Amino acid sequence: GQQLNQSPQSMFIQEGEDVSMNCTSSSIFNTWLWYKQDPGEGPVLLIALYKAGELTSNGRLTAQFGITRKDSFLNISASIPSDVGIYFCAGRYYNAGNMLTFGGGTRLMVKP
Amino acid sequence: DGGITQSPKYLFRKEGQNVTLSCEQNLNHDAMYWYRQDPGQGLRLIYYSQIVNDFQKGDIAEGYSVSREKKESFPLTVTSAQKNPTAFYLCASSIAGTGANEQYFGPGTRLTVT
Numbered sequence: 617g618q619q620l621n622q623s624p625q626s627m628f629i630q631e632g633e634d635v636s637m638n639c640t641s642s643s644i645f646n647t648w649l650w651y652k653q654d655p656g657e658g659p660v661l662l663i664a665l666y667k668a669g670e671l672t673s674n675g676r677l678t679a680q681f682g683i684t685r686k687d688s689f690l691n692i693s694a695s696i697p698s699d700v701g702i703y704f705c706a707g708r709y710y711n712a713g714n715m716l717t718f719g720g721g722t723r724l725m726v727k728p
Numbered sequence: 729d730g731g732i733t734q735s736p737k738y739l740f741r742k743e744g745q746n747v748t749l750s751c752e753q754n755l756n757h758d759a760m761y762w763y764r765q766d767p768g769q770g771l772r773l774i775y776y777s778q779i780v781n782d783f784q785k786g787d788i789a790e791g792y793s794v795s796r797e798k799k800e801s802f803p804l805t806v807t808s809a810q811k812n813p814t815a816f817y818l819c820a821s822s823i824a825g826t827g828a829n830e831q832y833f834g835p836g837t838r839l840t841v842t
Contacts, residue, residue, distance in 0.1 A: 647829040658818050658833035708829045714822055718770040
């Protein structure tokens with residue numbers, strides 16, 4: 617199946633810092649989605665991207681659909697403690713119907 | 729409120745027993761999905777259904793079975809043939825069709841088999 621590489625796998629954040637994470641694919645994707653999962657809960661959809669180059673914001677979150685259609689980026693500005701959790705990217709390969717491929721997740725934790 | 733419900737939140741079973749996880753949605757979505765999530769891992773597709781009375785195997789269907797008798801419901805049975813059933817199980821739904829990509833998830837069921 618298609619592979620999505622998400623990085624970093626984990627990172628520590630300090631309140632107020634900006635955070636960046638990305639996903640790359642070996643193939644062209646038609647759609648990129650970003651989800652956040654809190655411990656013991658289901659993922660919640662944050663942002664959906666449908667066109668190459670598209671830049672979409674949701675509050676302090678901004679995501680971009682890469683021009684090559686093989687990558688996507690998520691930025692969180694001025695992080696707050698409730699940003700802690702696992703962020704997943706998901707993409708739809710061009711002939712995959714409405715099946716999604718998920719990245720391995722980026723775990724955000726608070727610096728001690 | 730529209731959404732997806734999964735029950736129970738926690739489930740404990742003895743090895744060798746079949747167990748059925750419930751998933752119900754009132755979003756009027758045609759497509760429903762079951763994923764498995766292991767600690768520190770991403771989501772892996774078990775089964776999906778695009779329409780009532782039809783379903784297809786995902787990447788890790790062995791040891792699982794599903795039914796789709798109603799649009800709102802997509803129960804997953806974890807059979808005794810599943811070698812490593814302890815995991816967090818997530819149900820999702822979406823509208824069907826190639827332009828429909830946004831999947832919405834339920835709260836999950838954590839299954840522990842001992």
